[in-house]
Structure formats: C-alpha cells, structure tokens
Amino acid sequence: HRAKRSGGRTYRYYAKDWNAYAHDRVVLAAQLRRAISNDELVLYYQPQIDLRCNKVVGLEALVRWIHADEGLVSPVRFIPMAEETGLIEPLGEWVMKKACQQAADWWQQGIEFGRVAVNVSGVQIERSDMVAQVSRFLESSGLPAECLELEITESFLMTHIEAAADLLAGLKHLGVQLAMDDFGTGYSSLAYLKGLDFHTLKIDKSFLEGVPQQGSDAEILRTVVALGRSLGFKILAEGVETEQQRSFLMDSQCNYAQGYYFSPPVPAQAVPELIRKFAAV
Numbered sequence: 001h002r003a004k005r006s007g008g009r010t011y012r013y014y015a016k017d018w019n020a021y022a023h024d025r026v027v028l029a030a031q032l033r034r035a036i037s038n039d040e041l042v043l044y045y046q047p048q049i050d051l052r053c054n055k056v057v058g059l060e061a062l063v064r065w066i067h068a069d070e071g072l073v074s075p076v077r078f079i080p081m082a083e084e085t086g087l088i089e090p091l092g093e094w095v096m097k098k099a100c101q102q103a104a105d106w107w108q109q110g111i112e113f114g115r116v117a118v119n120v121s122g123v124q125i126e127r128s129d130m131v132a133q134v135s136r137f138l139e140s141s142g143l144p145a146e147c148l149e150l151e152i153t154e155s156f157l158m159t160h161i162e163a164a165a166d167l168l169a170g171l172k173h174l175g176v177q178l179a180m181d182d183f184g185t186g187y188s189s190l191a192y193l194k195g196l197d198f199h200t201l202k203i204d205k206s207f208l209e210g211v212p213q214q215g216s217d218a219e220i221l222r223t224v225v226a227l228g229r230s231l232g233f234k235i236l237a238e239g240v241e242t243e244q245q246r247s248f249l250m251d252s253q254c255n256y257a258q259g260y261y262f263s264p265p266v267p268a269q270a271v272p273e274l275i276r277k278f279a280a281v
C-alpha cells in the first residue's frame with residue numbers, strides 16, 4: 001500500500017517537473033524562432049592568431065541571442081535546444097549568411113581578417129543541403145571561397161563517416177577551408193584522420209587546462225601537435241588564457257592559437273581595430 005502511494009508521489013513529482021521543463025522548452029523554442037526571423041541574433045568574432053608573427057589569421061563567428069529579458073544569451077543555452085527542435089536549420093542558415101556578408105564587407109574594405117570560421121552543427125549537416133547553401137551565400141555575398149572556413153566537430157565526423165566524406169568532398173570542391181573542431185574529444189583513429197581533407201585541427205581547450213603546470217598534460221599536448229603536423233594539418237589550440245600557455249604552444253610548434261589571452265569574442269564593429277592592433281605589434 002505504502003509503496004503504491006510513494007510511487008504515486010514519485011510519479012506526480014516527475015510529471016510536474018517534466019511539464020515545467022517541456023513548457024520552458026516550448027516557450028524558449030517559440031522565442032528563438034521569432035528571434036531568428038526578427039534578426040535578434042548577433043555574431044561575435046574571436047581572433048585566431050599565428051603564433052610565429054602574432055597576426056590575425058582568422059575570426060571565429062560565435063552566435064549570441066539578444067534576449068529581451070535576459071540580455072545576451074550564450075549559445076550553450078540554446079544550440080542544443082535548436083538541434084532538438086530543428087530550429088538549427090534556420091539558425092545555421094542565418095549564421096552562415098550573416099558571416100559571409102560581414103566577411104565580404106571587410107574584404108571589400110581591405111581588412112585582412114584571413115578567414116571567417118563558421119560553426120556547423122552535425123544536425124544541420126544532416127538536415128540541410130550544406131553544399132548548396134554555402135555556395136549560394138558565397139555567391140550572393142561575393143566572398144571568395146578561400147576566406148570561409150567551416151568548423152565541424154570531431155565527434156560528428158566520427159559517428160557519420162560515410163555522410164561526412166561526401167560532404168567534405170563537396171565543400172572542398174567549392175574551395176572553402178575545413179577545420180575539425182573540439183579535436184581530442186571524439187577518439188579519432190589515426191588511420192581515419194589521415195584520409196580526411198582538413199586544413200586545421202582545433203585542439204579542444206580541455207587539453208590546455210593543466211598546461212604547463214602538469215607534466216603529463218603538457219606531454220600529451222606536445223604529442224598531439226606533433227602528430228597532427230606530421231599528418232599535414234595546421235594546428236590551432238583553443239582556450240589559451242595565459243602567457244605561459246602561449247609560449248608553451250609556440251615551443252611545441254603549434255601553428256595558431258585562440259583564447260581570452262589574445263581577445264574574447266568581440267562585436268563586428270570592434271574587429272577592424274583589433275586586427276590593426278595585432279598588425280602593429
């Protein structure tokens with residue numbers, strides 16, 4: 001008898017929570033849908049630095065939601081929901097279009113940003129015709145293909161080997177660059193890595209956490225950089241926060257770095273000044 005009552009309470013407890021949770025999701029999804037069509041999203045850009053010459057070689061576009069009640073909302077709070085609800089399709093399209101237009105503007109003004117790097121979600125890849133979409137936005141913006149880089153996560157690539165191969169070939173054919181994002185979190189096999197046509201490996205920031213204080217982390221990082229370079233990739237380290245990390249990476253022959261040590265992500269209007277600052281030193 002008692003078990004049944006407590007079972008009942010348990011059920012009600014979960015049911016109530018689930019309803020609240022589902023309600024939040026529905027409200028949030030509806031708001032995000034409106035935000036996409038009303039242009040209530042904004043792209044911030046974080047520079048990627050060449051460790052040899054300290055110049056900006058790329059800008060990663062990172063989306064934020066300008067929310068009426070909550071201010072700037074981080075993508076970690078809405079990308080997973082966008083992926084679950086299919087909103088990642090219009091969201092991804094908005095991001096791609098915006099980044100291409102912005103980069104084309106900078107390009108026309110002679111601002112040397114290198115490449116603009118756009119994050120592409122695995123769900124977005126599965127649901128939309130990426131090659132057609134990218135080709136359309138390159139054409140409408142006038143951005144040269146080699147100024148665009150697409151960041152695709154290692155974990156998606158590892159779980160969609162067949163689909164990924166076709167997609168990568170199609171994108172490569174357009175002339176855009178490809179970066180493998182969050183490298184080191186998806187357990188790639190070496191044999192597999194070797195066959196992929198990537199320009200850049202972005203080493204996940206978790207690899208930098210114990211560097212250079214912890215010898216084993218430093219050793220792993222050095223090995224990953226050497227391995228990646230031996231396979232012909234450019235190596236970018238993410239999440240660089242200290243001068244010690246920067247100099248360690250440089251000594252380890254890492255090519256590029258990105259992180260708060262150099263600059264946080266900034267709004268588009270701050271980019272030209274940021275690039276000048278790096279060019280001047």
Ligand code: C2E
Pocket residue numbers: 046061062063074075076079092095119120121181182205238239240241258259260261264265
């Ligand atoms: P990510 O692609 O790994 O992007 C790097 C994240 O690390 C960014 O967080 C960036 O602001 C943050 N970061 C940069 N430097 C440092 C540092 O020195 N230390 C630390 N601890 N963090 C640093 P953000 O902008 O909040 O983006 C989070 C994630 O959301 C991104 O991770 C990416 O997976 C996703 N995301 C962002 N924009 C887009 C987008 O337009 N489309 C898709 N599909 N995903 C996006």
Ligand code: CA
Pocket residue numbers: 060119151181
């Ligand atoms: Ca990224």
Ligand code: CA
Pocket residue numbers: 181182202204238
């Ligand atoms: Ca990353």
Ligand code: CA
Pocket residue numbers: 182
């Ligand atoms: Ca990440």
